[in-house]
Amino acid sequence: MIVSKKDIPNLLDKMIAEYDVLAPVKKDNFTVFKPIASGADAVLGEGNTKLPAKELFFPQSEKLFSYSVTEEGAKLDAPMDDKKKVLFGVRPCDARSLKLLDNVFDNDKFQDPYYLTRRANTVMVGIGCNMPSSTCFCTSVNSGPFDTSGLDILLVDTGDAYVVELVTDKGKALADQAGLAAASDADKTAAAAAKEAAVVTCQVNTDGLKAKLDVNFYDPIWEKIHEKCLGCGACTYLCPTCHCFDIVDDAVDCAGCRVRNWDSCAFPLFTLHGSGHNPRTSNKERYRNRIMHKFKYFVDNFNEIGCVGCGRCIKNCPVNMDIRVVLENIRGSEARLDS
Amino acid sequence: MMKNPYLPLPMKLVKNFTETEDKLIHTFTLQFLSEEDEKSFPYMPGQFAELCVFGKGEAPFGIASSPTEPGFLKFSVAKVGTVSTALHMLEEGSIVGVRGPLGNSYPVEQFKGKDVVIIGGGFAFTTLRSLATYMMHPDRRSDYGKITVIYGARNPGLLLYKDELAAWEASPDIDLITTVDREAEGWNGRVGFIPSVTGEVAPSASNAHAIICGPPVMIKFTMPVLEKLGFTPETTIMSLENRMKCGIGMCGRCNVGGKYVCKDGPVFTRAQLNELPNEY
Ligand SMILES: Cc1cc2nc3c(=O)[nH]c(=O)nc-3n(C[C@H](O)[C@H](O)[C@H](O)COP(=O)(O)OP(=O)(O)OC[C@H]3O[C@@H](n4cnc5c(N)ncnc54)[C@H](O)[C@@H]3O)c2cc1C
Ligand code: SF4
Ligand code: SF4
Numbered sequence: 001m002i003v004s005k006k007d008i009p010n011l012l013d014k015m016i017a018e019y020d021v022l023a024p025v026k027k028d029n030f031t032v033f034k035p036i037a038s039g040a041d042a043v044l045g046e047g048n049t050k051l052p053a054k055e056l057f058f059p060q061s062e063k064l065f066s067y068s069v070t071e072e073g074a075k076l077d078a079p080m081d082d083k084k085k086v087l088f089g090v091r092p093c094d095a096r097s098l099k100l101l102d103n104v105f106d107n108d109k110f111q112d113p114y115y116l117t118r119r120a121n122t123v124m125v126g127i128g129c130n131m132p133s134s135t136c137f138c139t140s141v142n143s144g145p146f147d148t149s150g151l152d153i154l155l156v157d158t159g160d161a162y163v164v165e166l167v168t169d170k171g172k173a174l175a176d177q178a179g180l181a182a183a184s185d186a187d188k189t190a191a192a193a194a195k196e197a198a199v200v201t202c203q204v205n206t207d208g209l210k211a212k213l214d215v216n217f218y219d220p221i222w223e224k225i226h227e228k229c230l231g232c233g234a235c236t237y238l239c240p241t242c243h244c245f246d247i248v249d250d251a252v253d254c255a256g257c258r259v260r261n262w263d264s265c266a267f268p269l270f271t272l273h274g275s276g277h278n279p280r281t282s283n284k285e286r287y288r289n290r291i292m293h294k295f296k297y298f299v300d301n302f303n304e305i306g307c308v309g310c311g312r313c314i315k316n317c318p319v320n321m322d323i324r325v326v327l328e329n330i331r332g333s334e335a336r337l338d339s
Numbered sequence: 340m341m342k343n344p345y346l347p348l349p350m351k352l353v354k355n356f357t358e359t360e361d362k363l364i365h366t367f368t369l370q371f372l373s374e375e376d377e378k379s380f381p382y383m384p385g386q387f388a389e390l391c392v393f394g395k396g397e398a399p400f401g402i403a404s405s406p407t408e409p410g411f412l413k414f415s416v417a418k419v420g421t422v423s424t425a426l427h428m429l430e431e432g433s434i435v436g437v438r439g440p441l442g443n444s445y446p447v448e449q450f451k452g453k454d455v456v457i458i459g460g461g462f463a464f465t466t467l468r469s470l471a472t473y474m475m476h477p478d479r480r481s482d483y484g485k486i487t488v489i490y491g492a493r494n495p496g497l498l499l500y501k502d503e504l505a506a507w508e509a510s511p512d513i514d515l516i517t518t519v520d521r522e523a524e525g526w527n528g529r530v531g532f533i534p535s536v537t538g539e540v541a542p543s544a545s546n547a548h549a550i551i552c553g554p555p556v557m558i559k560f561t562m563p564v565l566e567k568l569g570f571t572p573e574t575t576i577m578s579l580e581n582r583m584k585c586g587i588g589m590c591g592r593c594n595v596g597g598k599y600v601c602k603d604g605p606v607f608t609r610a611q612l613n614e615l616p617n618e619y
């Protein structure tokens with residue numbers, strides 16, 4: 001199937017009648033995902049959004065439930081966002097990040113109903129990346145500019161139109177509703193050519209990285225690697241696969257609500273015990289945890305690298321920490337088993 | 340509908356008891372509001388729960404009562420921060436929230452037919468009380484061999500559950516050894532730190548398990564003693580207390596290596612911990 005770019009606003013307007021449509025919109029000099037009221041508001045040609053798509057499923061701040069307490073008990077009210085949604089124009093790396101987060105929010109023992117309800121009710125329509133940016137390294141972490149692993153529909157930009165690839169039944173159902181024209185052989189050739197032409201120039205060699213991390217927890221390299229890092233946590237907030245949070249109460253007297261907010265393993269208070277003891281005392285331990293979590297623990301637990309190579313942490317770090325360099329340095333360091 | 344693991348069960352605080360002489364530890368007895376609520380909370384010794392004071396927040400505490408004591412839950416809480424302080428000030432009759440049970444439990448099935456040595460220091464005695472009470476229940480006592488409890492505190496006033504300790508002292512079902520760090524007026528029991536007292540008592544390691552909970556220094560110095568007695572990494576069991584929030588393996592803060600203490604623990608064998616980095 002195919003849809004011409006000039007027909008996109010119309011197509012989105014039709015979807016808006018039935019779904020909450022979330023698409024990238026302009027905000028200052030970057031783009032963010034927002035519910036759109038009109039198809040014309042979507043800004044699809046830009047690169048990745050500043051904030052990752054995870055916030056649409058796991059908001060930065062979210063009410064878990066409200067409560068009112070009486071003498072006899074407590075009345076709890078947990079809102080579930082089960083609106084039908086279309087996430088339109090998500091990039092393949094961000095879509096993949098949600099596939100990864102599914103492992104966390106639907107783990108071997110517990111399910112997070114807030115996240116999972118949103119996931120179940122959202123159709124993911126992605127746009128492949130014809131021009132990966134200089135900080136993208138998706139192909140080094142088992143993804144790529146046309147990775148469909150987290151998508152229901154993939155759109156391939158062929159200049160004046162998008163060639164539509166249906167990935168799942170959910171995607172097919174949405175496309176059927178939209179009544180799109182069939183793609184010609186020429187369109188398909190153009191899509192294949194666009195894919196061919198999109199080159200992720202940055203490669204990070206991850207061969208042997210996991211094996212190294214398996215044994216280098218006490219390696220002196222960690223003393224050096226974190227040195228520049230300020231521990232500001234910006235990389236963790238902007239990372240599409242980071243999922244740490246805190247839970248707090250927001251209340252007046254007996255009525256209020258319990259809220260969860262993004263938190264970060266970059267902060268010392270994150271792990272501080274009530275006794276004053278802290279298992280991750282300095283930035284060295286905290287930075288090590290961030291790397292270990294994504295490139296070892298996530299692999300051990302879910303058989304996937306916990307990074308999609310979006311490059312946000314590289315673009316937005318105030319002191320230019322570059323995770324690609326960090327990984328290369330770790331890979332190149334001597335493996336040591338002693339402490 | 341999937342179960343929402345964030346929703347607390349409302350319970351009534353029926354007793355707010357000042358447990359220690361320094362008044363810093365209170366034991367809270369909470370009553371289920373209905374039979375149905377109680378059924379929804381099946382737990383085993385070693386598990387914990389997130390206890391909440393509405394309006395102040397929630398924090399994890401080990402369950403000090405035993406499943407053999409129906410109708411209520413018990414927690415002994417040290418006053419250290421927001422939630423614990425709010426709990427200490429609560430009036431009896433207040434409604435609190437309990438989310439759980441969370442985490443794994445002591446492997447009581449594995450203990451069957453074996454001797455069990457329980458070693459506790461300071462106020463980390465809570466889930467050990469649950470364990471001892473569970474094993475001493477008349478229906479279960481014969482499942483286990485000799486039960487030895489070594490329990491120490493800085494001074495007599497800081498020992499928890501004094502009435503019960505007196506009853507255990509008199510009971511043939513359990514060998515209780517209490518100790519305090521320094522001589523104190525009116526104290527006729529042992530004097531000395533847990534590691535040396537453990538060495539003196541010298542419980543046999545043959546066909547036995549040791550369970551140890553307490554402050555990091557105590558653990559550190561008791562480990563070599565247990566090793567010398569012949570307890571192996573497989574028969575030495577610990578419970579970790581990393582800072583927690585969600586209790587369900589999602590919020591990221593309690594990990595030791597790739598394991599989440601809340602979901603994969605808090606009970607681990609020494610052998611399991613030897614495989615993990617020392618981030619606890
Ligand atoms: C599995 C498990 C079982 C446990 N069982 C028990 C038990 O049976 N009994 C018991 O008493 N405890 C137990 N604990 C410990 C208990 O969970 C902690 O003491 C908990 O922090 C108490 O919560 P709080 O809200 O009172 O303290 P918090 O308000 O969280 O404060 C804890 C500490 O963190 C520091 N802190 C917090 N916020 C800040 C800030 N903004 N700035 C600077 N410092 C800050 C404070 O210095 C304070 O000392 C257990 C913990 C776990 C994980
Ligand atoms: S953004 Fe940079 S300075 Fe801030 S925590 Fe991440 S790596 Fe450290
Ligand atoms: S670690 Fe950096 S590159 Fe990897 S997913 Fe997170 S923000 Fe993107």
Ligand code: FES
Nearest residue numbers: 584586590591601
């Ligand atoms: S307490 Fe949240 S992951 Fe363990």
